[in-house]
Amino acid sequence: MSKTGLRRVAAVGAGMTKFMRRALETPNELAYGATSAALESAEMTRQDIESVVIGTAPDAFDGIHMNGEYLTDGAGGLGLPTLRGYVGGGTGVFSVIQGWYMIASGVFDTCMVMCEEKMSPCQPHPQGAFVTIFDHTTERPLQPNLLWIFALEMNRYMSAYGINKRDIARVAVKNKHNALDHPAAQLGAEITVDDVLESEMMAWPVNRLDVSPTSDGAAAIILAAEGTAERITDKPVWIDGVGWALDTAYWATRDLAYPRYVETAARRAYDMAGIKEPRKEINIVEPYDPFTYKELHHLEGLLLADKGGAPQLAADGVLDRDGDMPSCPSGGLLGVGNPIAAAGLMKICELFWQLREEAGARQVPGQPKTGLAQAWGDLMQVGTVVVMRR
Amino acid sequence: MRRQVAIIGIGIEGLSPLSPEHSYREMIHAAAVRAYADAGIEPDDIDSAVTVAEDLFEGVSIFDEYTPDQLGVVLKPIHTIAGDSLQGLGAAALQIATGAFDIIVLEAHCKASNISDIGELETYALDPTWNRQLGYPAEALAGMEMARFLHDSGNTVEHCARVVVNNRSHALANPRGAFGGETSVDAVLGSHPEFAPLRAAEKAPAADGAIVLVLAGREAATAAGRRPVWIEGLSWSSDHAAIEARDLGRAGYCEQAAGRAFTMAGIDDPKSAFDFVEVDDRYAFKQLQHLEALGLCAAGESGPRTGDGDFGPGGALPVNPSGGSLGAGHLYDAAGLYKVAESVQQLRGDAGALQIADANRCLVQSWRGVPTATGGVAVLSNHHE
Numbered sequence: 007m008s009k010t011g012l013r014r015v016a017a018v019g020a021g022m023t024k025f026m027r028r029a030l031e032t033p034n035e036l037a038y039g040a041t042s043a044a045l046e047s048a049e050m051t052r053q054d055i056e057s058v059v060i061g062t063a064p065d066a067f068d069g070i071h072m073n074g075e076y077l078t079d080g081a082g083g084l085g086l087p088t089l090r091g092y093v094g095g096g097t098g099v100f101s102v103i104q105g106w107y108m109i110a111s112g113v114f115d116t117c118m119v120m121c122e123e124k125m126s127p128c129q130p131h132p133q134g135a136f137v138t139i140f141d142h143t144t145e146r147p148l149q150p151n152l153l154w155i156f157a158l159e160m161n162r163y164m165s166a167y168g169i170n171k172r173d174i175a176r177v178a179v180k181n182k183h184n185a186l187d188h189p190a191a192q193l194g195a196e197i198t199v200d201d202v203l204e205s206e207m208m209a210w211p212v213n214r215l216d217v218s219p220t221s222d223g224a225a226a227i228i229l230a231a232e233g234t235a236e237r238i239t240d241k242p243v244w245i246d247g248v249g250w251a252l253d254t255a256y257w258a259t260r261d262l263a264y265p266r267y268v269e270t271a272a273r274r275a276y277d278m279a280g281i282k283e284p285r286k287e288i289n290i291v292e293p294y295d296p297f298t299y300k301e302l303h304h305l306e307g308l309l310l311a312d313k314g315g316a317p318q319l320a321a322d323g324v325l326d327r328d329g330d331m332p333s334c335p336s337g338g339l340l341g342v343g344n345p346i347a348a349a350g351l352m353k354i355c356e357l358f359w360q361l362r363e364e365a366g367a368r369q370v371p372g373q374p375k376t377g378l379a380q381a382w383g384d385l386m387q388v389g390t391v392v393v394m395r396r
Numbered sequence: 397m398r399r400q401v402a403i404i405g406i407g408i409e410g411l412s413p414l415s416p417e418h419s420y421r422e423m424i425h426a427a428a429v430r431a432y433a434d435a436g437i438e439p440d441d442i443d444s445a446v447t448v449a450e451d452l453f454e455g456v457s458i459f460d461e462y463t464p465d466q467l468g469v470v471l472k473p474i475h476t477i478a479g480d481s482l483q484g485l486g487a488a489a490l491q492i493a494t495g496a497f498d499i500i501v502l503e504a505h506c507k508a509s510n511i512s513d514i515g516e517l518e519t520y521a522l523d524p525t526w527n528r529q530l531g532y533p534a535e536a537l538a539g540m541e542m543a544r545f546l547h548d549s550g551n552t553v554e555h556c557a558r559v560v561v562n563n564r565s566h567a568l569a570n571p572r573g574a575f576g577g578e579t580s581v582d583a584v585l586g587s588h589p590e591f592a593p594l595r596a597a598e599k600a601p602a603a604d605g606a607i608v609l610v611l612a613g614r615e616a617a618t619a620a621g622r623r624p625v626w627i628e629g630l631s632w633s634s635d636h637a638a639i640e641a642r643d644l645g646r647a648g649y650c651e652q653a654a655g656r657a658f659t660m661a662g663i664d665d666p667k668s669a670f671d672f673v674e675v676d677d678r679y680a681f682k683q684l685q686h687l688e689a690l691g692l693c694a695a696g697e698s699g700p701r702t703g704d705g706d707f708g709p710g711g712a713l714p715v716n717p718s719g720g721s722l723g724a725g726h727l728y729d730a731a732g733l734y735k736v737a738e739s740v741q742q743l744r745g746d747a748g749a750l751q752i753a754d755a756n757r758c759l760v761q762s763w764r765g766v767p768t769a770t771g772g773v774a775v776l777s778n779h780h781e
Contacts, residue, residue, distance in 0.1 A: 011495055012494060012495055012496060013398065013494070032525050063458065064451055064457035064458050065450070065451045065452055065457075065478075066451065066452075066457050069520075069524060070520070070521065070523075070524060071450070071452045071517050071518070071520040071521040072450055072452075072478070072521040072764070072768060073478075074478050074479060075521065075634070075637055075764070075767075075768045075770060076521070076523060076637060077637075078634045078637040078770075079636070079637045079638055083634050083637075084634065084635070084636060084637075085633060085634070085635065085648075085652050086633065086634065087483075087486065087631055087632050087633060087634075087653075087656070088479075088634050088770070089477065089479065089483055089486065089487060090477065090478045090479055091475050091476070091477055091478075091487065092449075092458075092459075092460050092475060092476040092477065092478045093460055093475050093476065094458040094460060094461065100475060104475075104487070106494075107487075107490050107491050107494050107496075108490060110398075110493075110494035110495075110496070111397055111398060111489075111490035111491070111493035111494050112397055112398030112399075112493060113397055113490060113493065113660075127524075135457055136457070138455075138456060138457040139456065139457045139458045139461065141462075142455070142456065249473070250473045250474075250475065251471050251472065251473060251474075252460070252463070252464045252469075252470070252471070252472070252473075252474040252475070253464070253470060253471055254464060254465055254470045254471075255461050255462045255463075255464065255465055256465065266471070267471060270471050271473075274473070278496070383458070384458055384460060384461040385461050387461060388460075
């Protein structure tokens with residue numbers, strides 16, 4: 007990527023619905039709620055929006071073919087160019103990258119980015135839909151599910167670096183605690199490491215409290231070009247670095263101990279943002295945490311911790327909201343909830359609020375200037391990274 | 397766009413009604429190898445990639461998992477557009493326009509022969525709260541739209557049948573066309589009505605195929621040995637997702653997209669702007685509706701001019717010289733990209749028996765099919781200041 011001369015893009019508004027297990031609202035109503043909240047926060051109307059990005063993960067959840075078409079009305083896309091990009095679980099953070107290129111191209115000055123997921127229509131449990139993500143010839147006959155493959159990955163991570171389950175369980179304690187301060191959170195709670203270790207065993211070494219919930223919800227971010235953004239708000243939050251990478255579909259051929267696709271994506275984002283020493287320059291990080299070990303795994307892939315070293319950061323309190331490198335101050339997917347694409351965009355919303363010092367009880371001290379959000383998805387395969395600065 | 401964008405390579409695999417001899421991954425690989433050779437690039441030269449797919453069409457959730465390997469772009473920035481392939485063209489072109497990427501690969505494919513009942517899938521795209529439980533197939537909308545369009549415009553069912561005759565005839569000269577043939581207005585009107593006035597022969601038959609394009613920014617596109625086709629204008633649009641809110645006689649998405657694409661391309665009078673056009677013809681009446689929505693002829697003129705031969709290969713404005721979806725086969729969301737690939741061959745003078753004389757600038761238009769109101773418009777040219 008060449009870095010010079012890029013048109014700058016800023017986030018100027020953010021909004022989200024409450025995340026919950028079973029929303030009574032239709033998917034379109036969730037989308038409308040999130041986009042309306044974002045417009046209100048930026049004091050904009052739908053007429054100010056020139057383009058729309060829609061993010062939503064498998065159509066099998068909402069139970070609607072071409073779900074992006076269905077969501078066009080709720081996202082405010084009537085009569086506009088809409089684009090639904092798709093990188094599985096990485097979609098939420100990626101949607102902002104799409105909004106970035108829509109505006110950085112010079113074609114549009116504003117973009118509404120909306121992500122929605124309604125997993126509850128998938129009965130009896132959305133886990134059933136995940137069987138259909140596997141290779142139809144080589145894997146699906148084995149009837150795998152997500153818990154099964156992530157148990158493989160967590161086990162490999164633990165055995166490669168000599169990590170024990172207690173070290174990893176701290177992530178659940180931290181994130182569910184953080185989520186108590188998030189008004190949209192589904193699963194904020196005060197729990198202990200022992201609670202995690204004693205919760206139901208799903209697929210060794212994954213216990214129930216190592217896993218984020220299934221959720222319904224939506225989130226939205228409004229992006230604007232330099233020149234326009236400053237007219238909308240005194241506190242634009244700039245999208246200074248973006249990066250993404252998709253690894254091979256043949257996941258069984260890779261060493262699961264380290265997410266090289268996250269590192270590849272992070273290096274692209276750091277390069278674009280001019281970040282040379284990420285551990286010193288990133289003040290606040292929202293790594294993707296659908297499982298406890300994934301937050302640690304991703305911090306390593308983001309080069310914010312040594313390989314196998316992230317659990318020690320959790321033990322030392324470095325990742326706490328008042329630590330040296332607050333991680334998932336929102337409460338993350340483990341605490342706020344995991345409506346797949348919307349959960350990733352929730353992390354961008356959190357950076358927007360934190361970097362504007364509008365996060366209320368969740369506010370990270372020390373006036374953070376630079377934040378990073380990351381998501382992951384597909385067959386342990388995709389990394390999406392956004393660096394934001396105030 | 398902040399930077400000029402060109403198509404520098406194309407690869408087409410297919411089209412064919414069935415393709416049991418290879419998987420979609422093998423089809424994509426075959427198209428990619430051709431496109432990269434055509435552009436003179438190696439996979440290492442690729443900065444980013446865009447693919448186009450919908451989960452339920454593929455029978456795979458989170459389909460983008462299976463996209464990087466056969467394109468040779470493992471660990472590159474790659475994402476999938478769940479949308480029309482002209483939306484995919486937008487995603488690729490806009491990335492190049494940012495200045496952050498020089499060479500991008502775009503892929504779209506269709507393996508319709510793997511789908512046991514496409515109509516059922518289309519119906520599954522209806523709003524689950526308000527429409528789906530009424531129990532009508534999504535394709536019934538096409539019949540309603542056709543009836544309204546003919547009523548409003550004054551075009552006739554005979555004009556629609558003539559579109560089928562013409563496009564299937566054009567496809568006879570297309571070595572990639574799967575459904576070329578000689579038929580007649582009477583034969584089309586004698587086919588059984590599916591959703592009156594829409595008849596079976598007016599529906600484009602599905603085909604299997606894969607299309608890969610290589611796009612580049614101005615500097616890479618003008619390197620020695622390259623034959624760029626420039627994207628002068630590009631847009632797409634979604635009209636009301638709620639069916640009840642639509643004007644069923646009009647292709648609002650097409651009017652909206654054309655307005656923006658023509659502005660980008662600096663086109664004031666579309667009637668005289670193009671040497672040929674490739675427009676969506678998923679249903680025969682759609683070709684007429686789209687020609688009018690694009691402003692290529694006045695309301696009610698598209699049918700009579702089709703009858704007069706104005707839109708034939710040697711006419712005033714050749715329409716779908718490739719044979720379109722009715723003649724070459726319909727690739728669903730990949731149909732627009734197939735039309736782009738055929739148009740690139742025309743603009744390079746490589747179209748063989750299909751070649752239109754003095755083809756320098758053209759228009760490609762797409763529609764996502766029922767029950768959507770989304771489609772795109774691209775203006776392509778073989779020369780650029």
